[in-house]
Amino acid sequence: MKNSILMGLVLLFASNSFAFTKKNQLDFGYTHSSRTGNTSQRIENPYFKISYDYKFMENTYIDVSISQGSRSNEIGVVGMSTKYTDYQVSVERRIPFYSPLRVFLGVGMSTEETTNTLAAQSSSVSDNKSFFALGFNVPLNIYKDMNFKADWTRNMVYEFGVSFRNELEDLENNIVDFNLLSLGYQF
């Protein structure tokens, strides 16, 4: 994990010789999580994420995000369902790529509510897990000058990305979240 943090820090602060003009960004995205099982009898519901990037320094942002998803399994009269909500705070750095590549390093908390059911009987329990996350988002729309013009359509950002997470209580328990598509608006 130390290496991951170091790598993240290097990526975050590798270059300070460029500047983007845009300020904050609001994102809404769909994510697929690696929180999967070994059975085909599972329904993975969409995992949506909304995030807000607040620019507090040149090219550097504080990202606050909330994401929510669920999954359920059912065999015979027995079932299990889990709803999870993740809260994450990250430091995000925009570095030159085709257009600003967003690299982030953050910490967060995940609340999971698990319900076991047996016919009409059910039993629910909640659990909180904190995690460390490292990841990046790659913009799909490319800008020649890596800066944005005033045209509102040019403020739209389409991205995909990957986030690697480790639970802090159990560092070996890792999750990979694939940000399949997020739509952002910069203002």
Next chain:
Amino acid sequence: MKNILKLSIVCLVMLAVNVSCSKPEPDSEMIKMQVPVLQDDGEYKLTVVEVPRPKSMETLESDFVNFKYYVSSNDIKYSAYDGKFLIDGESPNFEFVKKGDVYIPAGQIESLEAATMYYLMYTLKEKMDDLNWTFENYWPRRIVLHSVPSKNNAFYSSAGDFFGMVVYEDQYIPATMNADVWYHEAFHSIYYHAYANKLFKEKNGYNPLTKMFFSEGNKAMARMGAVRTYNEGFSDLFAFLMTGSSEIMNHFARGHSSYRNFSEKPKSYAPFSDTNYVKDDHFYVMGSYFAKSFLAIQMEKLGLEYSEHGRLSKEVRDSILQEALRFITNEVFTDIYMADNSTVEASISVLNKYRMKVLGKETEEVYFYSVDPEAMKNAKPDEILEEFTDPKKPSEDLGVKNEE
């Protein structure tokens, strides 16, 4: 730049505090889990049970059970050196959430399935320890989840000495959580180990596991099927005596359970030949009859009515279990297995001989506990079959799809 450094330091401090605050909990020998358990009223309920702490909550590995996923025949290896089977395969990653001091299965339904099997295997070990049933290389029992591409089944494989749980898509209590099914399959493994041990002793150095399970066309392997009726029937008896529920397979195979439950005294004998008359159902029908007849002999020996079998004390049930294992590894072994007589008629003969030996009286009826022996002798198989099956169900339901 200073701000950035400050912020990164804050992040790292947060990480360090969080990690240091998550102290490992002190290990206790027993833990509590919530799993579906068969209740006295015959229904399953989510219940908190106490079980030994596994070596890892992620794999639920313990000295009595070992879980694997997706095993193919190439993953099963037998060591002639120590007589043990080894199974390679994907290790599971079960999840639990703690509510107070109770571990609640979470994440994926395999966690709930495995936790339930973990509990059932623990109860099996407790019972076997009580009965002093010890077999070489028996523990830990290996369980392979979703092992073969069939559905709605559970089996014990003597060819790898493991329990197989396949995908369940029916509408009842799944095999992985069904106590009847588990104890039924567990007794198959006990039976084979008891047999293997016996062969080992009587054949003076003969390696029973190797010969029985791997030699093509081996005599021992061929003869195993000869006593399959007893194997199936006494596995049902074991499930009944372990759960106390006479409605064997009621929650798993509704169309299959009507002639396998122990609620009624065996009233007739279906004179099937030992050819596969109704596919594999033959073994279950006859096995059930043998097991119920054996139970009736025990009840008579104890001076009890058959209808009292639902209220037997733990001590009485244990004594019947002891006698059941002795019976199928001695009486059946000697008279059917060794005599190379695998017919159903020979099985009936063994049962009647045993009755005379235990109760000290000749069999009064040609067919054991038959209400009308003459009618039974002359009955056509279709008519007999109706007595063992639910008349509401079409006969196609008899195809064995749930139990092996």
